[in-house]
Amino acid sequence: MNQETLKTNLNALERKLQILVGEHKNLKEQIGMLKQENADLKTALKGRDEQLSNFKNQVKISKIVNNLNPEESNSSELKKQVEEYIREVDKCLAYLSK
Numbered sequence: 001m002n003q004e005t006l007k008t009n010l011n012a013l014e015r016k017l018q019i020l021v022g023e024h025k026n027l028k029e030q031i032g033m034l035k036q037e038n039a040d041l042k043t044a045l046k047g048r049d050e051q052l053s054n055f056k057n058q059v060k061i062s063k064i065v066n067n068l069n070p071e072e073s074n075s076s077e078l079k080k081q082v083e084e085y086i087r088e089v090d091k092c093l094a095y096l097s098k
Helices: 003-067 075-096
Strands: none
């Protein structure tokens, strides 16, 4: 090979290398953005899971309240039952706040 051919090949190789370096930089930036998006989505999912858990607890409490019938039991039994439910709700809230 002569000197001119070597220079041409070297220049072509240099251009290809610059293109690859540019693509590598773009891909690294894209990976960074995707990692951030993934972290944001995980945080949002965790928040939604907590909301869902809260809604489930609210449904349970609503069912409990609907099942209470003050005519069938005296007020002291009702009071004990409500206190028990409040303790259970407090446990749930303490667990969620961890």
